[in-house]
Amino acid sequence: MTDMFPLLLLLPLLGCLFVLFAKKNDNNSFHVVLFTLLSNLAIIVRLLTQIHRDNNDLQSFHFSYPWLESKGIELAMEANLFSLLVLLGIYVAFIIAVVGLLPQQRKNKSQMLLGLYFIWNITGLLCSNDMVSFYIFFAGMLIPLFLLIGLYGNIKKNSTLYLFFAFNYAGILCLLTAMLFVYKYHQGNVELQDIALIKMPVGSAMVVWTSVCMAFISRIPIWPFHYWISSINSGLRSSLVCVMTNMLPLTGLYGFLRFWQITIPKGILPFVPVVEIFGIMTMLFIALIGLSHKDFLQKLFSYNTVYYLLFLLTTIMLPEGYIINIAYSLITFLIINASLTVLDLWAENSCEENNCDYRGILAYMPRLAIIFAFFVLVAVGLPLSAMFWNNFVLISAFFRVSFTHGLLMMTAIAIISMALLYELFIMRDTSNKNPILEIEDISDKKVTFFVAVIIFLFMSFFNPLWFAF
């Protein structure tokens, strides 16, 4: 069954080829993307069933590909329980995003192609086990993202867009610098867990680890770098592109998880409290901004930031034993994020089509209202998914490390939860309901799809891997 693992990386590439030759202005590319995503999801579930859950060692699947043998570069791929769980969340989120595309957006071939290419890159990133392949996928995913944001981002200020590109590009350069240093001292490619074992001068080690941290921080909306990501997010109106940009911090977080969990280099230890303080202050700051914003997508961005930072700080501050709790929480988080994005975009689209006010829109669409309310309640942290219990474990562990940090984090989470709830009430407000106006509710197919997602989430409350074991 290990033979299935390479398929995980191959299928999206094949899908890209099919989309490339698909008809223009047709749904062919949409169907190819959906089929690819579903196939890969099935493979992930199959691989997860192979891993015995009670085994605490992170059992994994491997394969390697000798690329530039003369230069000592062999690409090593590995999928363990954690990466498979995160991939599961990512794939379900992407399926939701693709299903959430409006009819005219589904016919957009370039969007489908670039989206699938991004998925290939993120799958590769989560499966890469050596420095070179990690870098390739880390840098590669920015190409489709840049193009999609440029084409469909609806960015009002060009300077913001350029800076977003420049900033992420600087992140790639940082990782490249680190990789070149490592290559210099190791004379070849190196597996990620062995980087810390390479002997190098203190100054060089400092450069390597600082560059690595800067590269990952460039992807996470930590102050003062949150500005560009939030500016980009505000203009997006395609569910696929929205979900893609929301995945960007995940790559930084995963980078920290892979590098940080192995060892914290002594050279950068003094900077750890600085990252912690900046992380917590950003959580509070972004939560307050989320409360003040009137746009739901902005609130959702704030919510994402708060939770990504929570996971980041968990990675930095807590011991390795909590990694599976992070994974379980992340799956739910990614699905909620994608679902709320799609549902909000549908609601906004209905507002535009019917020329009505966004306030109270859910009063006209009872089916959408119920689904929307469910996801908001899960996002807030109600016991409707695996996130509730796993967050409880994580928060409890935070209090063990630092009472003040834990309290500040919970304040940020409470503020952003209230912001989401408040927005839900505004969207359900019936005070200005126009009795004459009739807005078409979401179709039966869409309801069925989201009911399936809701069942998936709700079952995870009892057992996060109910589908695999």
Place this chain on the structure above:
Amino acid sequence: MIAYTALLLFFIGIFSSIKVGVKVDKALSFLTFTSLFLVFAGFCDGMNSLSNHTWSFVWDTNPGSSLKFDIISNHYNYWLIFPCFVLTMLSALNSLFFRYEERRSSYFSILIFNLVTLIVLITSNNFVQLLSALFVIDILSVFMIKNVDAYRRYVLLNMLADIVLFVVLAIINCRVDSLDIRQIVLYRNIGMHQDFVALTGLTAVFAKFGFFLFQIGVMDLKKIRFHRMLNILFLSSPLAAIILLLKFNALWRTSSYFTAYLDFVCILTLVWGFLGSLGSDNFKSKVIYWQMSFEALFVELLRFHGFVWFSGFTFLYLEMFVICLGLYLLYYLNRRRVSMLQIKSIPLINKKEIAYTLLIIVAAIAALSNTLTILYNNMNRYYIWAFAVLFILSLSAVINQLLLRRDFKIISKVNEMPVKYMMFGELTLLCAFLLQDWRYAEPSVWIGSVVFVLLCAYNPMAETEFVYGIDTLQNNDILGRIYHILIKSLRLCGRFFWLLIDRLFMEKFVLALFISAIEQSLRFFRRLHNSKLGGGFVAIVLLIALLGYSYYQAGVE
């Protein structure tokens, strides 16, 4: 076994939630009620058993920690569940005889699911199960209220309280390293920030009660139907708050400020409830205020009895509910008008109804007094007396205004009371009386009841009625405004940060600086390229500097 009861109820709830037509709904709701009654009979049969049973299944098995879902059957839990069951039955019975709901069976299903959740809450032994049940009760209350305007503040406040409890339990878990509620005792010895944890948790419980300073949520319930309001007041968050008080009493006691804090809030709530019940023009608000005062008394009585629940508390809670049902009858007789001023001007009541309603209320008051005398001990006499005096005064004033005003023109043959209403009233009376042991009733109970009737006839608080006409007082929502200002200031804070840090600092300063630096460098290199500034010379100097630096670095390495 309680687990068996809960499971049966769960299936009845699912059965009842099936969507059917209006005609079938009547039969389905009757069938649901019959099933509920049968399960109740089985439950009462189990109450006599003194043995303990625990039904559990492994909920989640994370590596390193497993979580169990437990339903513990013991005598104590039976007595805690009993009032919840009876109240649910009475509410369902109410709906069965009166045409309150368009879809009675779906309303029954909410009631039944709420009961199942309460059972899970009462029998829970771990934090996660307890928190889950609390959240589910809040979700069900949304379905019960069914009005966005009414549940907005109620839900927000309750969710906030739940999040605070989540934090408190996370802190305890981090110290005692156990999810078991019984391990809280250890927190007393090894806990950190004990005062903070205990008082914050207690504040969250007060918020769930809707006590003074947190009453804005429950006050909004006046916008919904009376019977739904009663269900929320007696079967939702306030009842969950009582259970929390009982379960975590070891935690509250870790703080030395606990008693003072509890007394302070309860006394303020009692006084506020009394003033509100006298001054409010809205009849539903009056009922909410009475319930608020009653909860304050209830909490104090629980404290004086060491937070140990026994049958006396069960009766007390039920009797208050019966009084509220009597008040509901008054509301119904007055054609569901809520404004006391309006009710005054349209008297359409006949003698039989007056006598009947008064009988129910007086009987319930007598039962309540009897239970209070059972719960009486020397430590809590001031509370009981204060509550009794204030409650009887305000209730008699309202009854006087509603039924016994001398300027009322009593009209017979109008609004004749149907047999089924009588039947319902008799059933509630029966409940109130059957639960009492009247043999040991003290003379004060009978004297109290007579005094109440006399007060109803000659209202000494008649002079306070003028406040009904003061609009500024009636429409005043000071606390709501304070909360609004608090949230607004938080939003302003966010807006300020956004403007100061994102717009001014990042966009106008950092971004502008960055762009300007790029522009300047481009200009500089362009000028070098165009041989201005002696381009070749400057380029050579820069190159030599770079070479020198590289040479120096290589030497160091």
